[in-house]
Amino acid sequence: MATRLPTSIDLEIVTPEELLFSGTVEEVTVPGLDGALGILPGHAPMLSELGIGRLFFRHQGLETVLFCSYGFVEVLGSRVSVLAEAAARPDQIDAEEAEADRRKALAELRSTRPGTDYEAASELLRQAEARLEAASL
Numbered sequence: 001m002a003t004r005l006p007t008s009i010d011l012e013i014v015t016p017e018e019l020l021f022s023g024t025v026e027e028v029t030v031p032g033l034d035g036a037l038g039i040l041p042g043h044a045p046m047l048s049e050l051g052i053g054r055l056f057f058r059h060q061g062l063e064t065v066l067f068c069s070y071g072f073v074e075v076l077g078s079r080v081s082v083l084a085e086a087a088a089r090p091d092q093i094d095a096e097e098a099e100a101d102r103r104k105a106l107a108e109l110r111s112t113r114p115g116t117d118y119e120a121a122s123e124l125l126r127q128a129e130a131r132l133e134a135a136s137l
Contacts, residue, residue, distance in 0.1 A: 006041035029056040067134035093135040102128035
C-alpha cells in the first residue's frame with residue numbers, strides 16, 4: 001500500500017516582539033542566506049539560517065507575503081518554525097521610512113569619505129529594499 005504525502009504543514013512565525021502567524025498552510029518559502037528555501041508538506045527535517053527577503057506562505061489557497069530578516073527556520077515532521085530577528089506584514093511596513101533608509105544607504109555606498117562603513121550601508125540597503133518589496137505586494 002502506498003503512503004500518501006501530507007497536504008498541509010503547521011507554520012509558526014515568531015519575532016522577539018510578537019507571534020506573526022500560527023496556522024496550517026499548504027507551502028512556505030523563506031529567504032535563506034543563499035536564496036529562497038521552498039518547504040512543502042512532507043519536507044525532510046532541516047535547520048537553516050534565514051537571510052533578508054520575502055517570506056511567502058499559502059494559507060487556505062491565499063498567498064501571504066511578509067518581510068523577514070535573519071533568524072532560523074526549523075522543519076520537523078509536519079511543523080515549520082520561523083524564528084526571525086525581524087519580520088513584518090506589509091501593513092506594518094512604513095514605506096516612506098524604508099525609502100529614506102534606501103536613499104541613505106545608497107548615499108553611503110557612493111561616498112568616498114574615509115571611514116565609511118560600506119558593509120553597514122550594504123546591510124541597510126538590503127533591509128530597505130526587502131521591506132519596500134514586501135510592502136508593495
